[in-house]
Amino acid sequence: MAGAGRSRDGRILSVPSRAHDATTARTSVDVHVARVLELLAPLTPRPTIILPLAQALDRVTAAETVSPIELPPFRNSQMDGFAVRAADVASAPVSLPIAGEVVAAPGTPAELRPGTAVRIMTGAPVPDGADTIVPVEDTLEANDHVSIARGRRVGEYIREPGSDLHIGDVLLPAGQLLASRHLGALAAAGLTTVAVRSAVRVAVISTGSELVAPGEPLGPGQIPDANGVALAAAARSIGADVVFEGRVRDDADGLEAMLDAAAALGAELILTSGGVSMGDHEVVRDVLEPRGAHVDVLAMQPGGPQAVASWPASRGAAAIPIVCFPGNPVSSQLSFELFVAPTLRELAGRLAAARETRVLDSPLRSIPGRRQFLRGRRTPGGGVTTVGGPSSHLVAALAASDVLIVVPENVTELAKGDSVETWEL
Amino acid sequence: MAGAGRSRDGRILSVPSRAHDATTARTSVDVHVARVLELLAPLTPRPTIILPLAQALDRVTAAETVSPIELPPFRNSQMDGFAVRAADVASAPVSLPIAGEVVAAPGTPAELRPGTAVRIMTGAPVPDGADTIVPVEDTLEANDHVSIARGRRVGEYIREPGSDLHIGDVLLPAGQLLASRHLGALAAAGLTTVAVRSAVRVAVISTGSELVAPGEPLGPGQIPDANGVALAAAARSIGADVVFEGRVRDDADGLEAMLDAAAALGAELILTSGGVSMGDHEVVRDVLEPRGAHVDVLAMQPGGPQAVASWPASRGAAAIPIVCFPGNPVSSQLSFELFVAPTLRELAGRLAAARETRVLDSPLRSIPGRRQFLRGRRTPGGGVTTVGGPSSHLVAALAASDVLIVVPENVTELAKGDSVETWEL
Numbered sequence: 128m129a130g131a132g133r134s135r136d137g138r139i140l141s142v143p144s145r146a147h148d149a150t151t152a153r154t155s156v157d158v159h160v161a162r163v164l165e166l167l168a169p170l171t172p173r174p175t176i177i178l179p180l181a182q183a184l185d186r187v188t189a190a191e192t193v194s195p196i197e198l199p200p201f202r203n204s205q206m207d208g209f210a211v212r213a214a215d216v217a218s219a220p221v222s223l224p225i226a227g228e229v230v231a232a233p234g235t236p237a238e239l240r241p242g243t244a245v246r247i248m249t250g251a252p253v254p255d256g257a258d259t260i261v262p263v264e265d266t267l268e269a270n271d272h273v274s275i276a277r278g279r280r281v282g283e284y285i286r287e288p289g290s291d292l293h294i295g296d297v298l299l300p301a302g303q304l305l306a307s308r309h310l311g312a313l314a315a316a317g318l319t320t321v322a323v324r325s326a327v328r329v330a331v332i333s334t335g336s337e338l339v340a341p342g343e344p345l346g347p348g349q350i351p352d353a354n355g356v357a358l359a360a361a362a363r364s365i366g367a368d369v370v371f372e373g374r375v376r377d378d379a380d381g382l383e384a385m386l387d388a389a390a391a392l393g394a395e396l397i398l399t400s401g402g403v404s405m406g407d408h409e410v411v412r413d414v415l416e417p418r419g420a421h422v423d424v425l426a427m428q429p430g431g432p433q434a435v436a437s438w439p440a441s442r443g444a445a446a447i448p449i450v451c452f453p454g455n456p457v458s459s460q461l462s463f464e465l466f467v468a469p470t471l472r473e474l475a476g477r478l479a480a481a482r483e484t485r486v487l488d489s490p491l492r493s494i495p496g497r498r499q500f501l502r503g504r505r506t507p508g509g510g511v512t513t514v515g516g517p518s519s520h521l522v523a524a525l526a527a528s529d530v531l532i533v534v535p536e537n538v539t540e541l542a543k544g545d546s547v548e549t550w551e552l
Numbered sequence: 553m554a555g556a557g558r559s560r561d562g563r564i565l566s567v568p569s570r571a572h573d574a575t576t577a578r579t580s581v582d583v584h585v586a587r588v589l590e591l592l593a594p595l596t597p598r599p600t601i602i603l604p605l606a607q608a609l610d611r612v613t614a615a616e617t618v619s620p621i622e623l624p625p626f627r628n629s630q631m632d633g634f635a636v637r638a639a640d641v642a643s644a645p646v647s648l649p650i651a652g653e654v655v656a657a658p659g660t661p662a663e664l665r666p667g668t669a670v671r672i673m674t675g676a677p678v679p680d681g682a683d684t685i686v687p688v689e690d691t692l693e694a695n696d697h698v699s700i701a702r703g704r705r706v707g708e709y710i711r712e713p714g715s716d717l718h719i720g721d722v723l724l725p726a727g728q729l730l731a732s733r734h735l736g737a738l739a740a741a742g743l744t745t746v747a748v749r750s751a752v753r754v755a756v757i758s759t760g761s762e763l764v765a766p767g768e769p770l771g772p773g774q775i776p777d778a779n780g781v782a783l784a785a786a787a788r789s790i791g792a793d794v795v796f797e798g799r800v801r802d803d804a805d806g807l808e809a810m811l812d813a814a815a816a817l818g819a820e821l822i823l824t825s826g827g828v829s830m831g832d833h834e835v836v837r838d839v840l841e842p843r844g845a846h847v848d849v850l851a852m853q854p855g856g857p858q859a860v861a862s863w864p865a866s867r868g869a870a871a872i873p874i875v876c877f878p879g880n881p882v883s884s885q886l887s888f889e890l891f892v893a894p895t896l897r898e899l900a901g902r903l904a905a906a907r908e909t910r911v912l913d914s915p916l917r918s919i920p921g922r923r924q925f926l927r928g929r930r931t932p933g934g935g936v937t938t939v940g941g942p943s944s945h946l947v948a949a950l951a952a953s954d955v956l957i958v959v960p961e962n963v964t965e966l967a968k969g970d971s972v973e974t975w976e977l
Binding site: 196 | 721774
């Protein structure tokens with residue numbers, strides 16, 4: 128984490144001509160966004176897995192599903208009333224003997240004898256021979272006869288098989304995020320499983336000798352590791368499957384062992400935090416730069432130092448993409464949201480995080496040449512107020528926020544009442 | 553499911569004075585909403601359980617959480633640069649010898665000797681004796697000395713312990729739905745667990761002799777049970793814990809056995825579908841009315857027949873509330889959303905389903921005296937279009953919908969361009 132001769136943002140301190148320029152030598156956020164997108168491209172398309180309906184909630188369909196049956200499967204009544212033949216009531220008013228009732232239970236369908244009526248309930252199978260349903264509201268009963276006041280149309284109040292969906296019709300499209308109503312429709316079509324995209328298997332590794340496991344006593348200069356918990360939960364919350372979580376000191380062998388473990392557990396994407404800035408003891412850089420990592424300092428605050436890399440997969444599969452975040456908890460969580468979350472959301476069929484324009488409740492300042500991501504809270508009437516300051520250590524302030532406020536690179540000051548772009552957290 | 557002498561909505565067919573009135577003898581939707589709310593009141597407050605952070609995503613905090621430590625825990629640098637004493641640079645420009653660097657790793661804190669500067673990185677502990685940080689941008693280095701152009705304020709660019717949160721300050725409020733940033737803040741404070749509300753334990757029971765398990769071959773008059781899958785998934789999707797799912801024919805003994813099983817498994821809320829309308833073979837009514845069930849027919853479409861009841865808990869606990877829905881899949885899913893979901897969402901700390909006003913893309917008709925819930929899909933520009941018809945058998949149309957369109961009891965016709973209330977699904 129420390130440095131000598133170079134600052135974290137990589138500028139050589141002994142070169143006066145650059146030492147006072149806070150904007151040069153920094154890469155645009157958009158360049159790194161595109162770089163990570165390209166790195167993660169091999170995660171698409173997702174392999175398909177078949178899940179029982181009870182396990183498929185919030186998964187996304189891998190293919191279009193067509194109905195294997197007619198929905199509804201049989202001709203049934205849309206009303207409580209009487210099944211008759213339209214011809215028998217054409218000369219209405221008429222009175223027909225009630226020849227029985229249809230029970231909505233398995234068995235051979237009832238049959239309607241000409242000149243009679245059969246009592247029927249909503250959803251019950253229409254008896255053979257009947258071609259119209261007279262709603263009970265339009266009838267009078269006496270002495271086992273039903274009086275029908277007027278003639279009826281053939282087919283009235285009858286649900287034909289397939290009136291909801293025919294065999295082979297599309298029941299669900301590909302890419303459908305499965306909510307309860309979708310699972311209900313699959314079950315109604317007699318299906319017990321559904322083909323969904325496999326979840327992306329993610330590994331999360333926190334680095335830094337200053338880190339201790341949450342709950343352990345803190346020595347001088349030590350802090351609990353918040354990044355592991357936060358990044359793993361963030362990945363899970365948008366449909367990823369976290370297969371490995373590790374924490375390692377600034378020790379190259381330890382990090383290599385963790386990366387191998389993540390690979391052995393089938394990780395398809397590895398996220399690291401810490402060890403990626405410009406000091407002498409940057410373990411992520413030490414391990415990954417010799418293997419071709421691309422390390423960069425971005426024109427953003429917080430979260431300047433970032434990297435992309437890859438690690439050999441076990442059993443000769445394709446290399447595993449690694450996205451390396453800085454170690455400050457706010458920086459790493461913000462970086463996840465900015466660079467990785469959009470891809471994971473899309474692969475899991477989730478909506479992108481809502482972005483809207485809101486009105487600042489208070490003025491703010493920003494560093495020239497940096498895209499600043501401030502933490503904010505929405506206020507009534509389309510406003511937004513900042514929560515805490517710009518510093519990357521304010522984890523409690525982040526927890527108290529519900530949006531990020533995005534301040535463009537070329538903006539250094541905003542007044543109360545100015546409009547800003549906000550991203551929903 | 554069938555009836556003789558009475559229609560499903562309970563009107564005696566041989567009484568002409570009521571037979572033509574579609575609106576009398578129906579209870580307001582709001583009355584039943586209040587009835588279910590009262591029935592479910594004992595589910596609040598929720599017992600508290602302690603969960604590891606890794607299992608607490610999307611749970612809701614049971615109590616306010618305060619920070620057990622200062623955040624940050626120690627005095628550290630907000631910038632890459634040099635730690636100095638303000639007094640030593642008061643006579644700037646000055647040049648100070650670089651006496652070392654601070655590594656952000658455990659160990660005894662470095663100490664700053666008067667008249668020297670110590671190189672420091674963002675987040676590293678400020679050495680004893682130093683009272684200000686000079687950002688690297690404001691310095692020049694040569695021959696192991698650093699030149700500082702102007703004087704600095706005491707405390708500048710130093711993060712004091714507790715500058716994010718002090719010991720005892722509120723880290724998270726009670727009732728907080730836990731997202732990744734909240735879990736990250738808890739971990740940063742050195743916490744490993746969090747007190748959350750226990751999930752409501754729900755049992756789902758489908759009734760009807762016409763039902764077969766999804767995937768079983770369909771005989772005449774048989775349909776797959778969609779309600780079990782849909783209601784269980786709907787309950788899970790808003791934070792409930794589904795502890796029992798059953799399906800039973802129109803058989804009183806079978807239903808009683810299922811209710812006992814649900815009780816034995818600790819269900820706190822039982823949801824049934826089917827068997828609650830006005831026929832002779834209504835198994836839910838047959839079993840529960842002698843035990844004090846309140847059966848009603850509501851002024852709504854779909855979903856008229858509804859009931860509330862209770863069942864003895866095992867081991868003498870309080871009676872278990874039962875909410876009984878009609879059997880049609882669309883009716884039961886809509887009834888869950890209307891009567892039960894709001895309470896379950898609140899107990900799980902979830903937001904209520906969004907309700908907004910939209911403009912109809914097409915005209916529609918509705919039955920006088922019924923609150924109609926049509927299935928709809930949002931269209932660009934604040935519009936909404938109906939999907940499928942009003943009939944309660946259209947499960948595929950429900951799956952293709954993203955909102956419910958609510959048509960009030962006193963409205964029988966709406967024109968294209970009229971405004972309607974929509975509920976997000």
